[in-house]
Amino acid sequence: MHFSNWQNKLSALWLVVLLIVASNLVWAWLHNDIHIQTNIFALLPKKNQDKALENTQQYVNQQLNNKVFLVIDTPDEKALVHATELLKQQVQASTLWQPLKPQLDTDQFVQTLFQHHAGLLAAEDVEHLKRQDYSALTEQSLLQVMSPGMPITAELFKNDPLLLFPRFAMGLAHQQSNPAIEMEQGFATLKDVNTISRFFTLELTQSPYNIDYQKDTEVWMKQFNQQLAQFNVKTHWTGTLLFSNFGTQSAEKEISSIGLGSSIGVLLLVWFGFRSLRPMLTEFIAVSSGCLLAFAVTHWLFGEIHLMTLVFGASLVGVCVDFSFYFMALQSQHRKIDGFSILKPVLPSLFMGLMTTLVAYLFLTFTPFPGFKQIAVFSMVGLSSAWLTSILLLPRLKALNAEPAIQTLKFIGDARCYFLQHQKLRYSSIALIVLIGLGSVYFLKSNDDIRNLQSMDQQLKQEDHYVRERFGQEQGSDYFVIRAKTSAEVEALEQQLIQQLSDLKMQGVVHSFQAIGQSIPSELQQKQNIQLLQSIPKSDLILYAQALQLNPQDVFNWQVHLSTQPILNLSKFSQHPFAFLQPNATERLILLQGIQNEQALQDLQNGYIKLLQPVKNLSHLFKEHRIQAQYLLAYALIALTLGLAFIYGLNAIIPLILPVSLALLSTFAVQAWLGIEINLFSIMGTFLIIGIGVDYAIFYRHGHDHPQVVGMALFLCMMSTLLGFGLLSFSHTYAIHCFGLTVLLGVIFSFIYATLFTQADQQHRVILNNQPKS
Template sequence: MATFRGQVMLARVKAVWLWLLFSLTLLGAAYVVIFDYQPTRPHLVLKRIETNLLALIPSTENNRAAEYAIQHLAQHFSGRMLIGITVPNDTEREKLFAAGQALANTLRNMPSVAKVIAPSDPPQSNQSNLKDGFTAFYRKHQAALTPPDSLARLENASPAMVEDLLLRRLHVPMGAMGLDFRDDPFGFSSTYLLNSPLAHSKLQVEQGWLTTTIEHQGTPHTLLLMVVYLHGSAFDTSLQQALTEWHRQTQDWLAYHLPTAELLTTGAVQYAAAARTQAEHDMDRIGLISLLGIAVLLAWAYRSLGAILMGWLAILVGVAAAALGVSFIDGKLHLLTLVFGASLLGETIDYAIQFFAFRAQAGATWSVTQGMALLRPALRMALLTSLLGYMALALLPIAGIQQIALFAGIGLLVSYTMVTQLLPRWFDYPVKATRSSHEARWLQSGFKRWQASYPSRWIYAFFIMLFVVSWHGLTQLSVEDDIRLLHNPPLALQKQEAILTAATGFTQSQQFFLIEGKTAEVVLEREVSLIQKLKADLLTYQSTFAVDFLATSLFLPPLKSQQAVADRYQHWSQQSLTVQSLEKIGVDRAVIAAWQTQLKQSEPLSITQWLASPLSEPWRYLWLGQPETAAEMRAVEHHASVIIPIIRLQNKEAASHEALAMIKVALQQLQRSSAQQPGVTWVDKPGSVSILFGTLRQQLAYGIVFIIIMVWGVLAWRYGLRAATHLSAPTCLAACLVLAIHGWLDRPISLFSVMGLLLIIGVGVNYAVFSYEGWIRRTAPTREDQRPIILGVWLSALTTLLSFGLLGITATPALQAFGMTLTLGVLFTLCLTPLSMNSLHHD
């Protein structure tokens, strides 16, 4: 007999150590796959993390070409970074150029940088000055690129007006980028530039650098600009780390060598790096506080170091398995999943807490075999109802939310397995019930007072009254489906982007017009027609806002238009009135003849020549061109381009909500004006995502009803119809109260709020299940001693409140809405469950 007992004990010890070895191996694998330890960083750096917002959002456009254009623009914007250095005007300008040269040289030596648009030191043999490059480009196509309106005014002008224009041109021989008087006596090159997207910026060329004057911190500042093109994706971890380190070192270098300077940067890589850093901090903060909070609660309730360590092990292994599983299936963890995973700690500990509570309830009569036979049904029921909620989330066509559901499902399953397999083998000995029972004395006494004082009909009346009261709040509900719920970038980055966008005219907008045509010429003609119509339609709003456009046709008119204006200009240049006007102000005949010859030799500018010109590089992305690869041919049948509107509010002092309202009016008018134009599609990715969120929010609201029926059915299958109704009532009423509070506080409901409501149904019902299972068990010395079970239920709820409540302090509005909704729902469920249990016991 002793030998048999020894063999059983040895088998249990082996099983325990095997499970511990499995757990440690899993934790080690998760660390290697997910984290990258760097001694210089205050926290663990995450490797397999997806920071690309478009990777989270499904396709929202019916037009395949529109979706292709969105990806095309996103790829361009993610590979570009704008860098600016500002100093107060008229102070240390030479040092500014020297600092810019030093930073540009440093960037050129970085493997992650493909190209820097800035002067080289020493100058490269193939590097041309920006002005010289434009001069050579424009001279070659001078007649064809003449602005038709400017030429028409001269064709109809009197000799005196022509001479006056020539005299003014003599006093200002060239503009910042225009040709000099000998090559362009009437200044058409400057007018061409003013009509192009270059006019949207305030940039000028100074010592080979792009500079401008801006108002910064209330005083005029000189801004020096560099455009940097990156190797690889802006969402690559190593690239983000390299540029973040460069940014830190550059700030330190400027603080020492040029203290009055300020570094400004903007680009997808900055936003991606900021989102990663914020997610890492949120994960650290939520995870650490949750683990410490769980340890404090377990120590207070059970005064056992083993309970704390095993509880930690169960939840850490569950989360580690979830991270590994998602990484294996999806390749990367999204930021939303990452932060949510830290908050899942409070839910995965539920199973361990219920194990400890049941063991404490059994006291000296604890038997592993009998105890687990009675406990497993309760744990399975809690696991099943939770999985039902997350399975509903997995049906949403949003990759990030599907990944959250997958993460939670794996984590809960593994934690359940750890509790049912490891903990019974580790804690196979009885425990004194008094070690934790006195902690819940006041809970059980209050529960008994409820049972004695309030009959079932009073509780039913109270529930009905709560629903009636909440109805007023339900009628006040509003909704919000803005894409900005997914991302809330730091204010400092938004300010830097606003400064650099205003100074350069470059934008990263995902709201644009897609122009399609069978040939490049048709596309250009449709661009010109659309811009003319939009300008005419927007005249009525000119006191509220102005709209500029980024379009290829503003640099490159259709070939028919180019040829027509070239013929007109060449003919007009030969007329006696033109020649006499030039001679009258003293222009030599040889200069006039050379100018006329130059006009004759100029040729129209083709789309191929424009795209090959270095001048087109900042705007090359506007031309999608003709499809070449199989994927492009499936998306774009012919030729295509994009026109990006830039909205400028006339009232610079307008409040943020007023500005947003005016921008919304402008976008609506742009959409209306383009509706009937052939080959034109208005693409509004943020608007499309908001519509998608609204549609999913409505569908998920109907899904909540389905989940309520499913959960009720599962409960009825085990406990019967009457018990199922009592057990599910608290969660349903809690969801109504949460919605009512949103209505009373005028807090809009979003898709992520509805997600929280759905999980209230799936997760909140666990507390009623645990309470009822504890009441119906026959293994306790007396059925009246419910203190350990009540304490376990409250501990489970408190850990869930702690973890999901911490989502309220994250920087992501979506997670804030999800966490606060779920927290309020769990709190209400916890308070209402004893009442429902009371009515069930009375009945």
């Protein structure tokens, strides 16, 4: 074939571009340069805040996300020992986990504390010393000596004659949310009548969002569970890795189901419309070329592509077939005319249909959400590529037989003609839709909870709840950040905040909190405690020594040498589970659980202390961007209105914009009736409705002389869109479900209103009826 015309030259050039892109993608895939992102929170914008606070938040997320928590339930001690040893061996033999470490070596920890016990005092003892109530202090010590469960040695009396350290240690034990928990072999262990449970923390070696790593760890866990099941040992797992893995699998299944459902649906649809399966091949070629180029451009621009982007990309087939269905339906009525001759007069309407959809997606790129920007870029590039492939490919093929479908769907054209002929009916219908819609939208509610982003498995939620409740791990996502110039200032601020939180805990404002300062007093506090001990009069020490038949001089020596004893600091505390609450020397964290009054906690903030609530802040951010998206939606409608007015004239504004405007109103009205709460994803779905709805109106505006053909073609377009995006309404992820449901309703209403209310334009018309039919 000679390159004698523009379509041949453009086709050859387009084919070369696609081959080059495909080759580059294959090369990148073979060299592992294709990056698929599965972290659902990568879709979210980064909140503008203090850079240091942002780093702290990332640090906390990393500390929590890079761990998997395991509880094993055993019937007896023998099974517990066996399960613990087996876990150690399996972890040691695998590269999937960091070496298993005890949560706390109790003996070593107590020994470290005792070596630095000089300034470690129980809160009650500190109060006695501050009030100079030395008799109450020594009475506590005497009672302790007489306690039958207290082991007393000569060494203990020599180093701690007032027995202050045992009371401090007992105070630490009472801070546990569940006093029944014991540390055995360094692991938290809980013994009931029929069950013994042990808690383990496994640290990951890779990102919890790595798809291959998720699959490998899932296989490892299943094998380990099967081994323990032989000994009647049950396992309970939780952690970000498991929830992320479920989200990945859920997304992959939805990609498969959406793709399969869309393909089967469109297969039946094209057979109904054209009595041939050839459109499936041509649309597969168009969609494949679109997705190929879209994948390459999106990955190049963003350095990665999110799995969620591919979920929406799988639905591109529901949009790009609009153009081809319209062309093939028209071509079927003029079989003896050359395909490009038919294309020429309809090309403006096809091009405007593409442009209106692209404008809708273009406005999505103005959102601060990386996920929506990716989806918008993917969709714009994919649709443009698929559109170009379609107009270069379809005119070369023979016309198909759409007459049976046109006759079957003749009622659509008849209904359109009837409504257009009865103006009173049309105007009253429009007024009724507006009144009912405005009245219903008033009751529409929103839900911006960020937790709706990710799908949740009920079994995983139950396992997570069991682990956290069993071992007092009910950890909220809120925490205080304390920052100062020096470590001493941080410690002092932490002690002050701990006291305030303790008071609020007594008032029921907060259920509990975790802080380093609960276990380790600040160095300043320890020094002050030592000074208080050195202030005890010798007369009181003599009376105490005589009561216990101790050598008073030994007690005096202990008091004198207190100032030379080592002070406990965090460097000796690095193996404790709470050590991560100090990211650096000038910053500490306090974790909060069970907040009942947020305002009371917010009132504790100052220039050094900040309350971080990631979930609440992100949900608030979602709300802000939903509101911004609503304004953006209005701007998109205004932009489309101006563009259409410029191209078609002012008289075309109402016929082209009215149907999609009514469709949006009706969509939200139905959601209000059904009690469905809208969110950002619902609003984003309306951008797709705008593009598609205006397309329908444009095609009807141009197709006044063949309403039956246009009605049949647009019905197929609507159904294909429903099969693509409408299937998203069945997603288990609430956000995707909302998007899909919005598109589902919006597309149906757009088609109905464009069919009944869009008048034909005498100026912009497709004239083919003077050509002979087959």
